[in-house]
Amino acid sequence: MTTTQTLSRAELLKQLRTTHAESVKRAQELLKEQKKMQQELCAVFREKARTVPEAAESTGIPANKVLWFVAAMKKYGVVVEAGMCGDYPLYKKAEEEA
Amino acid sequence: MDNLHMDALVVGGGIAGMQSALDLADQGFQVALVEREASIGGRMITLSKVFPTLDCCSCITTPKMSAVTHHPNIHLFTYCEVQSVQEHGAGFDISILQKPRYVDVSKCTGCRDCEYECPITVPNPFDRNLGAYRAIRVPFSTAVPQKAVLDPEYCLWCGKCEQRCPVDAIDFSQQPETFNIEANSIIMATGFDLTPIETKKEYGGGKLHNVIDPLMMERFLAPTGPYGRVLRPGDGKEPGSIAYVQCAGSRDDTLGITYCSRVCCMYAIKQAMLLNGALPLADITIYYMDIRTFGKGYEQFYQNAKAMGVEFVRGKVANINEDADHNPIVKVEMTDTGEIVERTHDLVVLSQGIVPASRPTVSLPLGSDGFISVPSPDSAPCVTKRPGIFVTGTAASPMDIVDSIVSASAAAAEASAYIRENNGRLEVQKEALYV
Ligand SMILES: Cc1cc2nc3c(=O)[nH]c(=O)nc-3n(C[C@H](O)[C@H](O)[C@H](O)COP(=O)(O)OP(=O)(O)OC[C@H]3O[C@@H](n4cnc5c(N)ncnc54)[C@H](O)[C@@H]3O)c2cc1C
Numbered sequence: 001m002t003t004t005q006t007l008s009r010a011e012l013l014k015q016l017r018t019t020h021a022e023s024v025k026r027a028q029e030l031l032k033e034q035k036k037m038q039q040e041l042c043a044v045f046r047e048k049a050r051t052v053p054e055a056a057e058s059t060g061i062p063a064n065k066v067l068w069f070v071a072a073m074k075k076y077g078v079v080v081e082a083g084m085c086g087d088y089p090l091y092k093k094a095e096e097e098a
Numbered sequence: 099m100d101n102l103h104m105d106a107l108v109v110g111g112g113i114a115g116m117q118s119a120l121d122l123a124d125q126g127f128q129v130a131l132v133e134r135e136a137s138i139g140g141r142m143i144t145l146s147k148v149f150p151t152l153d154c155c156s157c158i159t160t161p162k163m164s165a166v167t168h169h170p171n172i173h174l175f176t177y178c179e180v181q182s183v184q185e186h187g188a189g190f191d192i193s194i195l196q197k198p199r200y201v202d203v204s205k206c207t208g209c210r211d212c213e214y215e216c217p218i219t220v221p222n223p224f225d226r227n228l229g230a231y232r233a234i235r236v237p238f239s240t241a242v243p244q245k246a247v248l249d250p251e252y253c254l255w256c257g258k259c260e261q262r263c264p265v266d267a268i269d270f271s272q273q274p275e276t277f278n279i280e281a282n283s284i285i286m287a288t289g290f291d292l293t294p295i296e297t298k299k300e301y302g303g304g305k306l307h308n309v310i311d312p313l314m315m316e317r318f319l320a321p322t323g324p325y326g327r328v329l330r331p332g333d334g335k336e337p338g339s340i341a342y343v344q345c346a347g348s349r350d351d352t353l354g355i356t357y358c359s360r361v362c363c364m365y366a367i368k369q370a371m372l373l374n375g376a377l378p379l380a381d382i383t384i385y386y387m388d389i390r391t392f393g394k395g396y397e398q399f400y401q402n403a404k405a406m407g408v409e410f411v412r413g414k415v416a417n418i419n420e421d422a423d424h425n426p427i428v429k430v431e432m433t434d435t436g437e438i439v440e441r442t443h444d445l446v447v448l449s450q451g452i453v454p455a456s457r458p459t460v461s462l463p464l465g466s467d468g469f470i471s472v473p474s475p476d477s478a479p480c481v482t483k484r485p486g487i488f489v490t491g492t493a494a495s496p497m498d499i500v501d502s503i504v505s506a507s508a509a510a511a512e513a514s515a516y517i518r519e520n521n522g523r524l525e526v527q528k529e530a531l532y533v
C-alpha cells in the first residue's frame with residue numbers, strides 16, 4: 001500500500017468512526033470490559049487449571065459470563081481444557097510462545 | 099448493476115429454498131436465490147443430527163449448499179434483502195438490497211486472519227449467542243460462501259483487519275447497494291423462528307441461565323458447538339439430569355399459538371437419544387401432554403428412546419423456578435394422578451414451537467396461524483393467493499426436513515408450470531434437462 005493510499009484509508013476510517021459514533025462508543029465500552037475480564041481470567045488460568053465456578057469465585061465475574069469468555073478464549077487458542085474436576089471441565093492458559 | 103432477468107426468484111436459502119432452486123435450475127431455468135444472512139444453509143446447518151436416522155446434519159446440508167453455489171443456473175445473492183416487489187405482467191420486478199460486507203468477495207480466500215486479528219469478541223448467533231466470534235469473521239466453518247463479513251454494529255473501525263488481510267480484501271468503502279431482478283415467479287422459503295422464550299414467563303421468561311431453547315442444545319450436541327461438549331450455560335457443569343418440557347409455546351391459547359408445531363416431540367426424542375450417548379450417566383426426562391410421532395420410522399424411534407431409558411412423564415408443567423445453585427425446579431401436574439410434583443434438574447430444555455420468520459416486503463395474505471396463506475392446502479399446498487408466488491418449507495407451516503424437501507420440490511414444480519404457461523421467454527436449455 002502506498003503512503004497516499006494509507007492516508008486516504010486512515011481518513012476513511014476516521015470518517016466511518018464519525019458516522020458510526022454511537023455504535024463505536026458502545027463497542028469501545030464493550031472492548032474495555034472485555035480486556036479487563038480477559039486479563040483477570042488469563043491471570044487465574046495461568047496460575048493453575050480451574051473450573052468455571054472456581055474462576056468465577058477468584059475473579060468475582062458471574063459464572064455464566066466466565067463460561068462465555070472461556071468458550072471464546074478456547075476458540076481462539078487462549079485457554080485449553082485440562083481434564084475434569086467432578087462434573088466440571090478444568091481450563092488452563094494455553095502454552096505461550098517463547 | 100443492470101436489471102437481471104430470471105425465471106424464478108427464491109427468497110431464503112434454507113433447505114427448502116435450496117431444494118426449490120436446485121430443482122428449477124436442473125430443469126434449465128435461471129434462478130436467483132436471495133438469502134438475508136451471509137451464508138446459506140438456514141436452520142438445518144446448525145443442527146447436530148437428524149431424526150429419525152441420526153445422520154450428521156452437516157454431512158447432508160453441506161453438499162446441497164455446495165451444489166447451489168456451483169450450479170451454472172443458480173445466481174446466489176447472500177447478505178441481501180428483498181425491499182419491494184411490483185407485479186409486472188405475469189411476472190415481478192423485485193428490488194433487492196445488498197448489505198455491505200466490507201469485504202471484496204472476489205478477493206477473500208476465507209483464511210480468517212482478519213478474524214484472529216480483530217480485537218473485539220461478540221456473541222455468535224450461529225451458536226445461539228452462547229459462543230463467540232469477532233466483529234469480522236467467516237460466519238461458520240462450512241459457510242457458503244466461505245467469505246468474511248464485518249458487523250458494523252460492533253466494529254471499532256480500527257483497521258487492524260485491513261492491515262492483516264494478506265490479499266487486500268477488506269473494503270471499508272462499501273455502501274449498501276440496490277439492484278433489480280425481473281422474475282417470472284417467486285418462491286417464498288423464508289423459514290421459521292422459535293416461539294419467543296420471553297413470552298413463557300412461568301418458565302423463567304428467558305432469564306434462567308439453565309433453562310435453554312432446543313436450538314442451543316442442537317449446538318451443544320454438534321461437534322462444532324460452543325463448548326465442544328454438553329455443558330450447562332449457567333456455570334459450565336456437565337449436567338447429570340436433563341429435562342424437556344414439551345409444547346412450551348405450542349398448543350397454547352394464552353400465546354395465540356393453538357397449533358401443534360409437529361417437530362418438537364421428535365427433536366426432543368432425538369436430543370434425548372444423543373444425550374444418552376454423550377452423557378451415558380445422565381438422567382433424561384421428557385414431560386409431555388401426548389407424544390406425536392407421525393412420520394415414517396418415527397414411532398419406532400420413540401420406542402427406541404424408551405428402551406434406552408429416557409423417562410417419559412405425562413404431565414403439564416405449571417412453572418419453572420430455580421434453587422440457590424441455579425438448578426431449575428420443575429413443578430408438574432401429573433396427568434394420570436392429578437398429583438403436583440416438584441423435581442429439580444441440572445438443565446431444562448423448552449421444546450419451543452415453530453412460528454414464521456419475519457418476511458420480506460412481499461405482501462401476501464396470511465392465515466390465522468400467521469403463516470403465508472394457502473387457499474387449497476389439501477390439493478395445492480404451495481400455491482399462495484397471488485398467482486406466480488409459491489411458498490415452501492416452514493414458511494408455509496411447521497414441518498420437518500423430509501416434508502420441507504418434498505414441499506420444495508412441489509413448489510418448484512408449480513413454479514415451473516407457471517413459468518411455462520405464462521411466458522414466451524422460455525429458452526429452456528435442453529442439454530440441462532439431461533445433466
Ligand atoms: C431444535 C430443532 C431441531 C430439529 N431437528 C430436526 C431433525 O432432526 N429432523 C428434521 O427433519 N427436522 C428437524 N427440525 C426441523 C427443521 O429445522 C426444519 O424442518 C427445516 O430447517 C426447515 O427448513 P426451511 O428451509 O423451511 O427453513 P429455515 O431453515 O428457517 O431457512 C429459511 C432461510 O430463509 C432465510 N430468510 C428468512 N427471511 C428472509 C428474508 N426476508 N429474505 C431472505 N432470506 C430470508 C433465513 O435466513 C434462512 O436461511 C428441527 C427443528 C428444531 C427447532
Ligand code: SF4
Pocket residue numbers: 201205206207208209210211212213236245246262263264265266267268
Ligand atoms: S478478508 Fe482477508 S484476512 Fe479476512 S478471511 Fe478474507 S482473505 Fe482472509
Ligand code: SF4
Pocket residue numbers: 215216217218233234248249252253254255256257258259260
Ligand atoms: S476494523 Fe472492525 S472488524 Fe476490523 S479489526 Fe477493527 S474492529 Fe475488527
